[in-house]
Amino acid sequence: MIIEPKAVHDFYNGVMEGKPVMKSRKLLKDILTAYENPDKGEDPERVMYEVYCYEAEDKIQQGSLSWGLTVMYPECVNGEFNFTRGHIHQDTSCGEFYFGLAGEGLLLLMDIEGNAWAEKISPNSLHYVNGKLAHRLVNTGDQVLKVGACWPSNAGHNYEWVEKHPFPVRVYKKNGEIVCI
């Protein structure tokens, strides 16, 4: 017996049940102050990244899963590569899987003592983020970076913690090279 799929899902393009599920779009002006040298000369309306997300209806139910796609454009701000705002989960018992779909980038990870390191993201790479780690994506390539993710729906996003404890690593393009400082 052939069973027709109930719905059309396309994780590469953020489509669930036949519809694109864009949740948010970050413009440069939304994240400008997080850069070391905010680029005043650049267009504050340029799109830096978009997040597509499919979340369980009952987000607080234990065991529900959310799925997401982050699409990051190949932009730099005064030589610093495009990065996501970054967060740690509100419920630090909730981990997350990231997987590279297109482009090249870095997954920055930081523990609560402020120790930070990075994993390289490329198509097919798989990354496990322990719930006790803050995480941020960086597009270090010349192409769009697409990263898929799956996490428990009750995880929550704690952005304030990262604002108070900024990542000690910044990633720049210098003479065509990727430099972490």
Ligand code: 6PG
């Ligand atoms: C999550 C994921 C992921 C993340 C995006 C954008 O927990 O939902 O880590 O979908 O939200 O990559 O990053 P920021 O939420 O830090 O802007």
Ligand code: NI
């Ligand atoms: Ni997360």
